[in-house]
Structures are given as structure tokens and as C-alpha cells.
Amino acid sequence: MRLPLEGSQAIARAVVAARAQVVAAYPITPQTHIVEHIAKLVADGEATCELVSVESEFSAASVVLGAAVAGSRAYTATASQGLLLMGEVLYNIAGLRVPLVMTVANRAVSAPLSIWNDQQDSMAMRDAGWVQLYCSDNQEAVDTTLQAFRIAETLEVPVMVCVDGFTLTHTLEAIDLPAQEQVDHFLPPYRFARTLNPRNPLSFGTLVAPEYYAEMRQLHHQALLDALELIPAVDAAWQEVSGRSCGGLLRVEGDPAARTGVLTLGSIFGTLADAVAIDPACGPVRLMHLRSFRPFPAAALRAACAGLERLVVLERAISPGASGIVTAEVRAALAELLKPPCVHGFAVGLGGRDVPLDLLPRLLASLPETPGPFRIFDLDPDKLPQEAL
Amino acid sequence: MNGQTISIEALRSQQPRYAGLTAGHRACLGCGQALAARLVTEAAGPDVIVANATGCLEIFTTPWPESAWRLPWLHSLFENTGAVAAGMEAALKAQGKSTKVLAFGGDGGTFDIGFQALSGMLERGHEVLYVCYDNEAYMNTGIQRSSSTPHAAATTTSPAGRARMGKRHLKKDILAIIAAHHIPYAATASVAYPADVRKKVRRALAVPGPSFLLVHSPCPLGWGHDGALSIEVARLAVETGLFPLVEMERGSLVGVLPLRAPKPVRDYLALQGRFAHLFADDPRAREELAHLQALADANIERYGLRAGGAGLDTESADTVRRGGGQWA
Ligand SMILES: Cc1ncc(C[n+]2csc(CCOP(=O)(O)OP(=O)(O)O)c2C)c(N)n1
Ligand code: SF4
Numbered sequence: 001m002r003l004p005l006e007g008s009q010a011i012a013r014a015v016v017a018a019r020a021q022v023v024a025a026y027p028i029t030p031q032t033h034i035v036e037h038i039a040k041l042v043a044d045g046e047a048t049c050e051l052v053s054v055e056s057e058f059s060a061a062s063v064v065l066g067a068a069v070a071g072s073r074a075y076t077a078t079a080s081q082g083l084l085l086m087g088e089v090l091y092n093i094a095g096l097r098v099p100l101v102m103t104v105a106n107r108a109v110s111a112p113l114s115i116w117n118d119q120q121d122s123m124a125m126r127d128a129g130w131v132q133l134y135c136s137d138n139q140e141a142v143d144t145t146l147q148a149f150r151i152a153e154t155l156e157v158p159v160m161v162c163v164d165g166f167t168l169t170h171t172l173e174a175i176d177l178p179a180q181e182q183v184d185h186f187l188p189p190y191r192f193a194r195t196l197n198p199r200n201p202l203s204f205g206t207l208v209a210p211e212y213y214a215e216m217r218q219l220h221h222q223a224l225l226d227a228l229e230l231i232p233a234v235d236a237a238w239q240e241v242s243g244r245s246c247g248g249l250l251r252v253e254g255d256p257a258a259r260t261g262v263l264t265l266g267s268i269f270g271t272l273a274d275a276v277a278i279d280p281a282c283g284p285v286r287l288m289h290l291r292s293f294r295p296f297p298a299a300a301l302r303a304a305c306a307g308l309e310r311l312v313v314l315e316r317a318i319s320p321g322a323s324g325i326v327t328a329e330v331r332a333a334l335a336e337l338l339k340p341p342c343v344h345g346f347a348v349g350l351g352g353r354d355v356p357l358d359l360l361p362r363l364l365a366s367l368p369e370t371p372g373p374f375r376i377f378d379l380d381p382d383k384l385p386q387e388a389l
Numbered sequence: 390m391n392g393q394t395i396s397i398e399a400l401r402s403q404q405p406r407y408a409g410l411t412a413g414h415r416a417c418l419g420c421g422q423a424l425a426a427r428l429v430t431e432a433a434g435p436d437v438i439v440a441n442a443t444g445c446l447e448i449f450t451t452p453w454p455e456s457a458w459r460l461p462w463l464h465s466l467f468e469n470t471g472a473v474a475a476g477m478e479a480a481l482k483a484q485g486k487s488t489k490v491l492a493f494g495g496d497g498g499t500f501d502i503g504f505q506a507l508s509g510m511l512e513r514g515h516e517v518l519y520v521c522y523d524n525e526a527y528m529n530t531g532i533q534r535s536s537s538t539p540h541a542a543a544t545t546t547s548p549a550g551r552a553r554m555g556k557r558h559l560k561k562d563i564l565a566i567i568a569a570h571h572i573p574y575a576a577t578a579s580v581a582y583p584a585d586v587r588k589k590v591r592r593a594l595a596v597p598g599p600s601f602l603l604v605h606s607p608c609p610l611g612w613g614h615d616g617a618l619s620i621e622v623a624r625l626a627v628e629t630g631l632f633p634l635v636e637m638e639r640g641s642l643v644g645v646l647p648l649r650a651p652k653p654v655r656d657y658l659a660l661q662g663r664f665a666h667l668f669a670d671d672p673r674a675r676e677e678l679a680h681l682q683a684l685a686d687a688n689i690e691r692y693g694l695r696a697g698g699a700g701l702d703t704e705s706a707d708t709v710r711r712g713g714g715q716w717a
Contacts, residue, residue: 021483022476050479055509059472062465062506066440066476069463070490072483074476092465196438196461196477198488205464206451 001177007138007168008033010175011077011103014145016047017183018101020075021190022067024052024060028082029115030165031105035077057082061089061102068098069204071197073149073190075100079165080107083121087128090158094129095220096205099152099192100159101145102130106266106316107165108351116352117165119266119316122293123325129220131159131227132294133246136269138163138173140246144291146178147234147246150187154230155223162293164267166352178242186241224295231292249297251289252304258284260364261304261311261341263330265290268314268348268355281361290326298333305334308341310367314377318347323374342370346377353378409434414457415449419616421580421606421623422446422522426493428583429520429604432590434460437489438481440474442498443467445529445608446522470494471507475515482516489594492519496537497527500561511570511599518593518600524608525560532611536561539631540684541677542663544611549666554677559684567601568637574600576636576644580607581624585634585646592636605632613662625657630685633692648694654682 005013011034015023025035041047050067054060057078064074078086083104093100104122108114122132131151135141141163148159163169178186194202208216232248239245251269254276262272262285269289276282288304290297305311311334315326322328327345334340344367349355355378363377409430416423426446430437438461441447447464450457465473474492481488492510494503499521510517526544527533534547539560543549547556567575573596578586586604593600607623609616626632627646631654634646655678658664667674667681689695 022479024476024479050483052475052479052513054472054475055505055512058469059475059506059509062469062472063476063479065465065469066463066473066478067480067483068476070438070477070480072480074480088466089469096465196463198434198436198438198461201459201461203451203456203458203462206453206456207448208453212453 001179002174003177004172005138005175005177006033006170006172007141007163008170009037010138010142010177011145011163012037012041013177014142015075016041016049017178017180018075018146018149018187019073019189020049021072022050022052022064022074023076024054024063024067024074025076025078026054026057026060026082028057028079030107030117030169031077031079031082031103033169034103034105057085058089061086061093064100065089065093065096065098068100068192069096069194069196071190071192071195075102077103077105079105080109080121083125084109087125090125090128090130093158097156097220097223098158099156101148101152102158102160103145104160104162105165105169106162112351114351117167117316118350118352119162119164122160122162123317125160126294126325129157129224130294131157131224131231131292132162133159133231133291134162134265134289134293135168135246136251136267136289138168138171138175139244141168142175142177143238143242143244143246146183146187147238150234151227151230153190153192155227156192157223157227162266167267176242176244182241186238227292228295228297247289247291249292250300250304251291252286254287255284256286257307258286259307259309260284261286261288261308262314262360263288263290263311264314265293265326266316268316271355271357272314272360275357275360279357279361282364293326296329296333301330301333302337305337305341310342310344312363312367313343313345314348315345316347316349318350318374318376327374344371345374347375348377350376407431407434409437409458409460410450411457411459413455415452416445417610417616419607419609419619420445420449421608421619422495422524423449424619425522425580425586425604425606428580428586429491429590429602430460432587433489433491433518433594436487437491438477439463439491439493440465440470440477442470442494442503443529444495444498445524446493446495448529467498468502469506470498470503471510471519474517474519475510475513478515478517490517492517494519494521495528496521496523496525497535500536500563508570511567511572511601514598516598518590518602520602520604521563522606523603524606524611526608526611528608528611537563539681541667541681543666544663554666554673555663564603564635564637568640571640572600573598574636574638576601577603577605577632577634579605579623579627579632579634581620581627582634582646589636611663613665614660618660622657622660625652625660628652629654629657630689630694631657631681633688633694635692642692645692645694648689651685651689651695654678654685
């Protein structure tokens with residue numbers, strides 16, 4: 001059923017269609033609309049979940065943890081400061097191998113205070129042990145949310161679905177909402193093997209001494225590596241049900257003969273595709289959307305880079321004092337190739353700065369022969385002190 | 390029984406009793422918290438699930454791959470136990486199950502770092518019994534002061550020295566704060582009164598909505614007393630008025646353990662190393678002793694512990710009079 005829906009509204013409907021039984025969240029821009037829509041669906045009797053309106057994101061994450069181990073499908077959503085406040089619980093959820101789904105409405109992290117979009121927040125949680133899937137549009141946000149529950153529950157790992165704040169969460173689009181039967185067919189009822197149950201009492205979250213710790217980390221690492229197979233398989237299964245794919249681990253589009261590749265995550269993928277389509281100054285370009293950042297699809301990326309002479313990474317976060325986070329990982333993955341493309345890394349669109357259509361042709365025209373250091377591309381020199389230039 | 394006689398002891402030992410926490414854990418000898426958790430789970434089980442905060446109880450019961458728990462048990466973090474329990478309760482509600490949810494925390498995990506999550510859980514009315522095992526310091530990390538540490542007690546972060554007489558601040562009145570949430574049931578208890586602990590657990594679980602139990606649980610290591618004296622020390626805390634046993638319903642006082650003849654606080658303090666500096670020949674020590682006596686007297690006054698003792702004897706009683714808010 002195609003409906004004109006705001007991104008947040010569509011995600012809320014997907015969560016309800018997934019029959020989440022417990023939802024806990026705390027408001028933060030630009031995530032707020034998602035929980036407000038869920039609350040409205042509950043108030044209107046269109047959803048039957050237990051909605052727990054907690055006193056903080058720290059508790060939101062803790063409530064869904066408790067709910068999932070007590071046997072219910074659970075969901076939360078947050079952004080930015082809220083995600084950072086959850087940090088300790090997020091590591092805990094992942095280490096306990098609790099299947100949960102969370103939407104991150106990506107937003108910059110304070111200070112400087114900004115309510116606008118970039119991806120510094122989810123990148124800061126890169127090593128928490130969650131699967132991280134990025135969405136390039138709102139249809140993908142709906143489809144990925146449903147897929148996320150299946151991935152989480154199959155592997156007993158939590159899944160973060162990252163959608164760009166405002167650009168996606170607050171944008172109205174025609175969305176194909178799957179029918180309830182389709183969702184039910186795709187997503188079996190929640191079953192967690194280690195559910196806390198008085199008939200079979202288990203102890204969960206115990207103290208692990210050095211002689212077992214590394215093995216447990218290995219099992220967790222392995223589960224995320226297993227997701228490299230599962231994510232495309234679940235996407236394919238969803239395609240059978242819905243006719244739509246989200247691109248598995250890595251969506252590759254554009255000219256297969258191109259010598260230049262451009263890789264990004266999230267909603268600017270669409271902007272880049274439009275730029276390539278309408279502006280001949282871009283030249284032939286192979287476009288890549290890194291849907292799965294964790295697990296990192298190194299092999300798929302190497303395959304997708306075959307024949308490329310240069311790869312431009314455009315990302316929405318930085319690791320101050322080092323480089324781009326995605327750029328560093330792309331470089332490491334491609335270093336295994338005999339003839340790797342030159343990797344040029346840039347941050348763009350930080351703190352909600354607009355990424356216009358002409359950014360890509362300008363950037364491609366300015367690329368040097370050999371890559372320079374990672375930098376923020378769309379800086380305005382007039383706004384920087386002289387000494388910084 | 391075929392004309393055979395059987396001793397009371399044998400009968401007792403044959404009595405099948407549900408044990409939520411079994412032997413084999415690694416608590417210190419005389420650990421009040423280990424005893425208290427056993428009492429609480431005996432009274433609550435077996436149809437329960439437990440969320441346990443980081444702390445001594447969590448550590449000494451579950452060295453992987455062993456566990457002393459015989460009930461479904463989850464440890465997540467230090468400061469989120471109220472919220473984890475709330476999530477469990479929400480899930481059981483969504484599934485239409487009647488299993489009860491218990492939350493366990495130390496005083497650090499309850500009075501201090503986990504207080505926000507606990508307050509949220511109470512305010513939202515989750516049907517959870519939150520039990521705080523109050524040993525009056527962060528024991529698991531080596532005896533640091535918490536906001537539950539009594540005034541003048543020495544800990545590693547509030548040591549006694551030439552310039553200081555131990556902790557400078559008062560023990561936080563957590564019960565009053567909990568009661569201000571107007572939850573159906575909140576009470577204090579002590580391991581020295583096991584029947585009272587059990588009774589309060591059963592009462593707490595019988596009311597719909599959130600309930601809270603603060604169990605005074607001596608820690609021989611942290612308090613500096615002989616492990617064999619834990620029960621005596623705990624009993625003296627009650628008998629001096631320093632740790633009054635009271636019950637509150639919807640914010641009103643409904644029951645107290647009366648003290649017919651309150652004992653002087655010295656009797657309690659003198660057994661514990663954490664108060665040893667108060668017995669030095671020093672005017673400040675005498676001043677602090679008088680201050681602690683005044684605090685106990687204020688408790689006795691405030692809760693009417695002497696009022697109408699009516700022949701109840703705290704030595705044996707385990708009795709809590711329920712007066713329907715008559716002291717409120
Ligand atoms: C966020 C965080 N800060 C600090 C700690 C370290 N820590 C673990 S247990 C503990 C003290 C526990 O004290 P309490 O709650 O009183 O329980 P007890 O050990 O005394 O039973 C501390 C400080 C931690 N685990 N997590
Ligand atoms: S340190 Fe104290 S609370 Fe911890 S196990 Fe020992 S006696 Fe019990």
C-alpha cells in the first residue's frame with residue numbers, strides 16, 4: 001500500500017507491523033516523531049505494544065534489554081546525545097547477545113550544539129558490537145527496520161538502523177508499506193533461546209575471568225562476521241516478499257566501466273546519484289552505498305572496486321586528530337588488493353551543512369593525482385581564523 | 390508415624406523449602422547481604438525473575454561458569470537495575486504472564502548511581518519489588534563511602550584522620566524519598582529479623598504496583614566486625630534506633646517495630662572498626678558520639694518507636710505492628 005508518509009511515521013508503522021511488544025524511548029530531536037507516532041498508534045488502538053516512556057535514554061536502552069531477555073520483541077530509537085548516554089548499555093546489550101532493534105536518527109554531537117544531521121553519533125558507537133545498517137531513503141528505512149528484527153533474532157545480536165535526521169526522518173515521501181501478512185510471513189514471532197524463565201532458571205551477565213573472556217569476545221566477533229552472509233540473505237528474502245532490495249551489504253550503481261568510484265553512507269547517496277545523472281561534468285562514476293558499516297564488508301568492497309583507479313569516500317563524521325572513520329577502514333580493506341585504487345577521503349555535510357548537487361562535480365574536478373590527507377571538503381575559509389588556513 | 394519419634398531439627402531439615410540462592414557462593418564469612426538475599430528469594434520464589442545490579446552480591450554469586458542462583462537472574466550494569474526490571478515487567482505484561490519481577494541493588498547502586506532509573510521505575514508504576522541490600526558503602530570496590538554511609542563512619546574515601554572524624558555527611562533518608570513517590574508499599578527490614586524480612590517481602594509482592602524494601606545487611610569486612618557477630622550488630626542497629634524498621638503505604642507510615650527500651654548507640658558503634666575513632670580520647674569524638682545518639686533519638690521520636698510498645702519485645706518479636714497510618 002503506497003502512502004504519503006513522513007519518514008518517522010513510516011518507521012513507526014514498520015515497528016508496529018513487526019509486532020514489537022515493548023517500546024521504550026526518550027524524546028530527542030530528530031528522533032522524537034518516531035516515538036510520537038508509535039504513541040499515537042497505541043492511543044488509537046492500532047498497536048498493542050507496551051509503550052514505556054522512560055526518564056532517560058539510559059533507561060530506554062535498559063528497559064528494552066530487560067524486555068528482550070524476558071521474552072518480548074523490543075524496540076527503541078534515539079539520536080546524538082541520547083545515543084551517547086546509552087553508550088554503556090549498548091555495549092552491555094551487545095555483549096549479552098540480546099536481539100534488539102534501534103533506530104538512530106543520525107544527528108551531530110555536541111559541542112558545538114547542533115540538532116542537524118551528520119553521522120558522528122552512530123560512528124561513535126562503531127565498536128559497541130551492534131550491526132549498523134545505513135539507509136539511503138525512507139523506503140529503505142522501512143524495509144531495513146523489518147529486516148533488522150530478523151537479523152537480530154537469527155544471530156542474537158542487536159541491530160542499529162541509521163537514518164539521517166531531518167533529511168529522512170522529517171521528509172514526506174510515497175512509501176510502500178508492506179501488508180501485515182507479508183510482514184508476518186517474513187518475520188516469525190519472537191523467540192529467544194535464553195529467555196529468563198522460572199521453569200529453567202539461567203544466570204545471565206555473570207563475572208567472566210580471564211580464562212574465558214577472550215573466547216566470549218571471539219564468539220561475539222564471529223556472530224557479527226556471520227552477519228556478512230545473513231544481511232544479504234535476509235535482504236534477498238525480503239525481496240521475494242516485497243519485490244524490493246536494499247542493496248545487501250553494499251549497493252553499487254552507475255557506470256561499470258568507470259575508473260572513478262564514489263562511496264558514501266546514508267541519504268546523500270541519492271544526491272550523488274542525481275548529480276551523476278544530470279551533470280556531465282561528473283564523468284563516468286561508479287556509486288557505492290555502504291549499507292552495512294558493521295559488519296564491515298571488506299570482501300564485497302574489494303570486489304566492487306575492481307577496475308577502479310580512484311575511490312572517493314564521502315563521509316559525515318571525523319575522528320579528530322586522525323582521519324575519516326570510514327575512509328580509514330576503506331583504505332585498510334583495499335590495501336589487500338594488488339593494485340588498489342587511490343582512496344581520497346572527505347567529510348562533507350557536517351552538522352547539517354547542505355550537500356548541494358554541484359558538490360560532487362566540484363570535488364571530482366579538484367581531485368589531485370595522489371590522495372592528500374583526509375579533510376573536511378566543504379569548509380568556508382572566510383569563517384576560519386587566518387592562522388587556521 | 391509408625392510410633393517413631395522424630396526430632397524438631399530433623400523435621401526442619403526435611404522441610405522442603407524453596408531456595409533461590411544456594412550454598413557455594415563466595416561471600417565473606419558472616420556477609421549480611423548473602424543471608425538477606427537468601428531470605429528474600431525464599432519468600433518471593435519460585436515464580437520470579439531477578440535483575441541484579443553490579444556489586445558484591447552479583448560478583449560473589451556468579452563466577453562464570455558457576456552460579457549460586459536457582460532462579461532466572463540477569464546482571465546488566467551498576468546503575469540501570471530499576472530500568473531493566475521495568476523492561477522485564479513490561480515484557481511479562483505484554484505476554485500476559487504473572488511471574489513477579491525482583492530488582493536487587495546495593496546501597497551504591499540504589500541511593501547513588503542507580504537512583505534515577507529507580508525513581509523512573511517507581512513513578513511509572515511498574516510492578517516490581519526493588520530490594521536494596523544496605524551495607525552502607527561501596528563494598529565491592531573496597532569500602533568507599535556512599536550516600537548511605539552513616540555519619541562519622543570511616544571508609545577508604547572518608548577515612549578518619551587528624552583532621553577528619555570519618556564521613557562528614559548524613560546518611561541519605563532514602564525511604565522518605567522513595568515514599569514521596571507514593572508507591573503502595575515501602576519498608577525497611579534487617580537480617581537480624583528474618584521472619585520480618587519474609588513477611589515484608591510477601592506483603593510487597595501482594596500489592597499491585599511498585600514496592601521497595603531496604604534491608605540492613607552488615608558487612609564484616611567493611612564495618613570491621615567479627616563475621617560471627619553480624620546478626621548481633623544488625624540487631625543493635627535496630628535496637629538503638631539508628632536503623633528503624635518501618636513500613637509505609639502510599640507515603641504514610643503504617644507500621645513500626647517498637648523499641649521498649651532503646652539501647653545506647655555506643656553499644657552498636659563499639660563493635661565496629663569503622664567507628665573506632667569515635668572512642669578516642671578526643672573532644673571531637675565525644676561530640677560525634679553525642680551527635681549519633683541524637684540522630685538515633687530523633688528517629689525514635691519521628692517514627693514513634695517508643696509509642697505504645699505494648700509489651701512487644703524486640704529481642705524475640707520480629708513483630709511489626711500495622712496501624713493504618715496512625716503515626717502519619
Ligand atoms: C558506571 C560504573 N561505575 C563504577 C563501577 C564500579 N563499581 C562496581 S560495584 C561498585 C560499588 C557497589 O556498591 P554497592 O552498590 O553499595 O554494593 P555492594 O558492593 O556494597 O554490595 C562500584 C563503584 C561500575 N561497575 N560501573
Ligand atoms: S565485602 Fe561485605 S558485602 Fe561484600 S561479600 Fe564481603 S561481607 Fe559481603
